[in-house]
Amino acid sequence: MLIDGFGRKVDYLRVSVTERCNFRCQYCMPEKPFSWVPKENLLSYEDLFKFIKVSIDEGIKKVRITGGEPLLREGLDIFIKMVFDYKNDIDLALTTNGFLLPRVAKKLKDAGLKRINISLDTLDHATAAKMAQKDVLETVLEGIQAADDAGLKIKINCVPVKGINDKDVLEVLEFCRKKGYVVRFIEFMENYHAKDSIKGLNSDELKAIISSKYPDFEMVPRDTSSPAQYYRFEDGYEFGIIEPHKDDFCSACNRIRLTAEGYLIPCLYFEDAMSIKDAVQNNRIDEAVDILKKVLQNKPEKNKWSVKDDNEVSTRAFYQTGG
């Protein structure tokens, strides 16, 4: 079992397979030109897998593949199959912007992927194009449908930003409710790489919008394996809010992140990281495990977005860390 320096059990590994992306979301990486290709020094799938294997042996029960946009990396289905074949009862999931799903959803499901979280900030074409700085909505909706048709369990992630898609919260909620997808609204996490002017809706503002149409929803007892607080309507439909500006989910933090270049990152907020690259490339797996344990020992207690009234801004890029 993996335990961090604050006694928290860590059983969730998020693996970013690339920092490249085909979108330029305003809250994530708005300034990079579309032609920008990062100089990535990627760990091969085989080397990433060596680390995933030993992490599973040490107690990891949930593996999420993310990015950047993970579907931009060729052969992702083969990588998923490697993990699935090693331990098929792992909660094996992917987070994606959905744009490339129409052609790969079925392949991913057949490879062993169980769940998929797809970003959908709005159902308005112009707003989607403004947020991602590219005309994306139609293809993303096709991607969501392809994932559904393939039998993948779907969650939707939506970051409501004031003056851009805050007007669309109810419409996104309605869409998800009708389709039977859980939606999580994520508070914008102040980030050095985002557009300066961005302000997210906080959970109280979100709840006020939702109760204007649905006055009766109740809080669901917290599942500590997820960063979201869930709420339930009278008909049983549940939606979630991810509220990093309250630090209560950090006290149950169960996760560690591995980047495409082989850095282990103890917290989404902070820059700290240690590399396992040399160890896995040279098959010194015990050394990689020692590094993992050292990183967990030094995992911070909580983020700084929760520091009240002080707009703390993280310098760690979401597109490198995988959100």
Ligand SMILES: Nc1nc2c(ncn2[C@@H]2O[C@H](COP(=O)(O)OP(=O)(O)OP(=O)(O)O)[C@@H](O)[C@H]2O)c(=O)[nH]1
């Ligand atoms: N502050 C903070 N936010 C997180 C953390 N993990 C996830 N998030 C936020 O939640 C978003 C959605 O995460 P997902 O990639 O869908 O994964 P998840 O919420 O763990 O997914 P489930 O396993 O379906 O609960 C991320 O992009 C972040 O914005 C975390 O450890 N800290």
Ligand SMILES: C[S@@+](CC[C@H](N)C(=O)[O-])C[C@H]1O[C@@H](n2cnc3c(N)ncnc32)[C@H](O)[C@@H]1O
């Ligand atoms: C970094 S992306 C990587 C996976 C994929 N490209 C996608 O967009 O789903 C993962 C998640 O991070 C969220 N995200 C990115 N920047 C954020 C920020 N500054 N605050 C809150 N969430 C953010 C996105 O909405 C997305 O749901």
Ligand code: SF4
């Ligand atoms: S949130 Fe995802 S889709 Fe948007 S720019 Fe970041 S990595 Fe790309």
Ligand code: SF4
């Ligand atoms: S912000 Fe850091 S400590 Fe808090 S839940 Fe996320 S990774 Fe864990």
